[in-house]
Amino acid sequence: xxxxxxxxxxxxxxxxxxxxxxxxxxxxxxxxxxxxxxxxxxxxxxxxxxxxxxxxxxxxxxxxxxxxxxxxxxxxxxxxxxxxxxxxxxxxxxxxxxxxxxxxxxxxxxxxxxxxxxxxxxxxxxxxxxxxxxxxxxxxxxxxxxxxxxxxxxxxxxxxxxxx
Amino acid sequence: xxxxxxxxxxxxxxxxxxxxxxxxxxxxxxxxxxxxxxxxxxxxxxxxxxxxxxxxxxxxxxxxxxxxxxxxxxxxxxxxxxxxxxxxxxxxxxxxxxxxxxxxxxxxxxxxxxxxxxxxxxxxxxxxxxxxxxxxxxxxxxxxxxxxxxxxxxxxxxxxxxxxxxxxxxxxxxxxxxxxxxxxxxxxxxxxxxxxxxxxxxxxxxxxxxxxxxxxxxxxxxxxxxxxxxxxxxxxxxxxxxxxxxxxxxxxxxxxxxxxxxxxxxxxxxxxxxxxxxxxxxxxxxxxxxxxxxxxxxxxxxxxxxxxxxxxxxxxxxxxxxxxxxxxxxxxxxxxxxxxxxxxxxxxxxxxxxxxxxxxxxxxxxxxxxxxxxxxxxxxxxxxxxxxxxxxxxxxxxxxxxxxxxxxxxxxxxxxxxxxxxxxxxxxxxxxxxxxxxxxxxxxxxxxxxxxxxxxxxxxxxxxxxxxxxxxxxxxxxxxxxxxxxxxxxxxxxxxxxxxxxxxxxxxxxxxxxxxxxxxxxxxxxxxxxxxxxxxxxxxxxxxxxxxxxxxxxxxxxxxxxxxxxxxxxxxxxxxxxxxxxxxxxxxxxxxxxxxxxxxxxxxxxxxxxxxxxxxxxxxxxxxxxxxxxxxxxxxxxxxxxxxxxxxxxxxxxxxxxx
Numbered sequence: 001x002x003x004x005x006x007x008x009x010x011x012x013x014x015x016x017x018x019x020x021x022x023x024x025x026x027x028x029x030x031x032x033x034x035x036x037x038x039x040x041x042x043x044x045x046x047x048x049x050x051x052x053x054x055x056x057x058x059x060x061x062x063x064x065x066x067x068x069x070x071x072x073x074x075x076x077x078x079x080x081x082x083x084x085x086x087x088x089x090x091x092x093x094x095x096x097x098x099x100x101x102x103x104x105x106x107x108x109x110x111x112x113x114x115x116x117x118x119x120x121x122x123x124x125x126x127x128x129x130x131x132x133x134x135x136x137x138x139x140x141x142x143x144x145x146x147x148x149x150x151x152x153x154x155x156x157x158x159x160x161x162x163x164x
Numbered sequence: 165x166x167x168x169x170x171x172x173x174x175x176x177x178x179x180x181x182x183x184x185x186x187x188x189x190x191x192x193x194x195x196x197x198x199x200x201x202x203x204x205x206x207x208x209x210x211x212x213x214x215x216x217x218x219x220x221x222x223x224x225x226x227x228x229x230x231x232x233x234x235x236x237x238x239x240x241x242x243x244x245x246x247x248x249x250x251x252x253x254x255x256x257x258x259x260x261x262x263x264x265x266x267x268x269x270x271x272x273x274x275x276x277x278x279x280x281x282x283x284x285x286x287x288x289x290x291x292x293x294x295x296x297x298x299x300x301x302x303x304x305x306x307x308x309x310x311x312x313x314x315x316x317x318x319x320x321x322x323x324x325x326x327x328x329x330x331x332x333x334x335x336x337x338x339x340x341x342x343x344x345x346x347x348x349x350x351x352x353x354x355x356x357x358x359x360x361x362x363x364x365x366x367x368x369x370x371x372x373x374x375x376x377x378x379x380x381x382x383x384x385x386x387x388x389x390x391x392x393x394x395x396x397x398x399x400x401x402x403x404x405x406x407x408x409x410x411x412x413x414x415x416x417x418x419x420x421x422x423x424x425x426x427x428x429x430x431x432x433x434x435x436x437x438x439x440x441x442x443x444x445x446x447x448x449x450x451x452x453x454x455x456x457x458x459x460x461x462x463x464x465x466x467x468x469x470x471x472x473x474x475x476x477x478x479x480x481x482x483x484x485x486x487x488x489x490x491x492x493x494x495x496x497x498x499x500x501x502x503x504x505x506x507x508x509x510x511x512x513x514x515x516x517x518x519x520x521x522x523x524x525x526x527x528x529x530x531x532x533x534x535x536x537x538x539x540x541x542x543x544x545x546x547x548x549x550x551x552x553x554x555x556x557x558x559x560x561x562x563x564x565x566x567x568x569x570x571x572x573x574x575x576x577x578x579x580x581x582x583x584x585x586x587x588x589x590x591x592x593x594x595x596x597x598x599x600x601x602x603x604x605x606x607x608x609x610x611x612x613x614x615x616x617x618x619x620x621x622x623x624x625x626x627x628x629x630x631x632x633x634x635x636x637x638x639x640x641x642x643x644x645x646x647x648x649x650x651x652x653x654x655x656x657x658x659x660x661x662x663x664x665x666x667x668x669x670x671x672x673x674x675x676x677x678x679x680x681x682x683x684x685x686x687x688x689x690x691x692x693x694x695x696x697x698x699x700x701x702x703x704x705x706x707x708x709x710x711x712x713x714x715x716x717x718x719x720x721x722x723x724x725x726x727x728x729x730x731x732x733x734x735x736x737x738x739x740x741x742x743x744x745x746x747x748x749x750x751x752x753x754x755x756x757x758x759x760x761x762x763x764x765x766x767x768x769x770x771x772x773x774x775x776x777x778x779x780x781x782x783x784x785x786x787x788x789x790x791x792x793x794x795x796x797x798x799x800x801x802x803x804x805x806x807x808x809x810x811x812x813x814x815x816x817x818x819x820x821x822x823x
Contacts, residue, residue, distance in 0.1 A: 102378045
């Protein structure tokens with residue numbers, strides 16, 4: 001039985017029909033067509049499907065689509081402001097923090113949630129914030145460096161992204 | 165905070181530092197797509213009306229399929245099609261058939277006997293993934309459970325159950341002759357008798373799943389022009405294309421493969437299981453079909469790096485010189501060959517590690533067990549044995565009471581040394597690596613060792629292939645018949661009953677990419693009129709073009725008729741990387757004279773079974789080598805020159821460093 005559900009995805013109003021029990025990941029990917037959140041495990045262990053629901057990071061594979069009625073959802077596909085990349089995106093590019101790129105969307109959203117709440121995080125804060133996101137090829141050091149560099153840039157400091 | 169430090173003082177004369185691209189930071193081409201979510205992985209291609217395919221998998225390690233009832237599943241809601249092994253046009257394959265290595269041994273969907281837990285027995289195509297999952301649960305399969313074997317050495321015993329019916333001895337057949345891959349270089353047995361110490365060790369590595377974040381999968385759909393498009397996560401697009409075309413009995417020109425964006429692979433995405441499945445689904449239903457593993461399947465039936473067990477036996481002198489090293493290796497291929505046969509060829513070419521050891525022998529077995537088939541993963545074939553070798557080096561150092569770094573430097577190969585698989589070592593740098601490692605780790609080494617160099621003291625007598633003792637133990641089927649007790653190279657010497665006038669030369673054969681079947685189909689005896697003979701090569705054309713296997717190992721194709729100009733009756737046990745076409749010299753005139761062409765030839769080896777006392781002479785440097793005939797620019801008898809400046813070597817194919 002299909003059910004209607006309405007929400008804002010990256011600021012755009014969406015109204016779709018979902019199957020009973022359908023998860024938010026499938027709804028965003030196949031219902032809406034935004035493929036930036038990825039399937040990695042379907043069990044809430046890898047974090048690659050991370051999206052923000054009302055600003056908080058959630059695992060879309062474990063979130064029932066019906067439960068996001070009326071909520072604001074953000075995915076990495078909507079992180080850029082038009083042609084202007086988000087400082088996190090710039091830092092990930094410049095700091096070689098996205099190798100195969102599959103975990104990147106989830107990493108970016110977990111990092112955005114952190115920086116939105118804490119503009120001046122410590123390295124430990126960053127590590128804690130992405131602790132639910134598994135990366136298999138980039139390695140975590142460049143990712144942590146990139147998030148710290150983006151935070152610095154967003155505070156108005158000089159950009160300190162590391163170049164490979 | 166880069167962790168890379170360039171030590172430009174080493175090999176400075178070989179390097180250009182005025183390169184425009186190499187060594188300069190640059191922006192990755194795909195980074196913008198990754199950070200914006202625009203990069204399209206296989207599953208990001210959305211199709212209207214996409215169907216979902218899932219497999220029912222064997223719950224048993226080893227069982228015969230007695231019957232299967234799909235009637236209930238067939239009538240469930242949303243079920244479009246049940247796909248059975250009989251629906252696969254050519255339901256038997258081996259991955260390396262694409263290069264003619266090994267025999268077909270694995271069904272895409274099993275119809276008779278499952279040989280590992282998780283082997284697919286039927287597939288279901290449904291409108292939704294949930295419907296496909298439910299239908300799989302509704303298929304009734306009756307199994308006759310068979311005894312299984314999960315340990316490599318247990319699988320080698322005569323009473324072990326037959327895992328893979330194509331290889332009833334539970335071992336891959338090497339060169340249609342042996343149940344293992346041989347390497348023989350010098351005479352380890354004789355050297356052991358002269359060694360001050362014998363150091364033995366056993367090392368094991370468990371299977372390791374590559375665990376990419378993106379699970380393996382493919383989406384196939386009918387395209388215009390009667391073709392089918394396939395979006396895939398494969399790491400090996402042309403493997404997948406060729407294998408799909410074979411299994412589906414189609415022209416590859418009717419298949420449109422799109423890959424290139426992989427969400428992590430590490431070797432786990434080469435097996436080409438998903439593309440033929442999705443394509444078959446698209447062909448049978450006329451609709452887009454996705455076949456992908458969920459995380460549980462990725463971890464359980466995704467082919468891992470195989471388990472390995474290695475035994476190493478070293479003959480060591482009091483001063484730390486390793487004079488002999490013997491390997492016995494077991495690769496757990498799991499139930500089917502996939503790439504394990506090749507991993508062993510690759511691993512054998514690597515022995516005895518980055519060391520110059522004058523006597524090396526190895527027997528490496530590709531063993532079938534009722535475990536998940538193994539495949540590629542990051543250096544597979546090398547990683548396990550390298551771990552074993554380095555652990556063993558520490559053990560040797562402890563035994564002789566030597567600094568382990570100094571032991572490595574002492575035994576390290578140097579430029580110009582002959583390696584056990586008959587290649588001259590070049591661009592070696594182990595000594596320098598050890599020196600830097602010692603310095604970095606504040607690990608004191610003696611001045612003598614700090615002054616050594618990979619550029620010095622190599623080659624010369626160390627460039628020669630020693631007199632090599634060969635044997636023909638471990639023929640296919642002997643072990644199953646109970647006639648071979650041991651698997652180690654030096655433990656079987658008494659088994660042979662071949663007449664002394666006949667000998668089968670053996671060497672480490674780099675048979676990748678060659679016409680192995682053609683070679684192996686010939687008779688294997690070589691008449692030997694009471695004289696020495698050495699490993700023979702097929703090549704009789706002076707300008708024969710070497711073929712490069714997937715591992716980059718060069719080998720030379722045999723002549724069209726497989727004949728050898730010096731051997732009218734004859735055939736060889738296995739090919740060698742030789743490219744030297746000269747006749748086998750009579751031993752009286754030219755004992756063991758290595759003459760080289762751009763790739764070093766295998767030196768004809770003297771083994772005279774009628775007169776050689778035991779123990780044989782160990783690694784006697786040959787007399788003055790036969791002068792090169794001058795037709796080649798590369799003269800190995802002259803001091804070895806490094807890099808691309810040496811004559812006759814293309815700078816693009818030499819594989820030399822930093823050029």
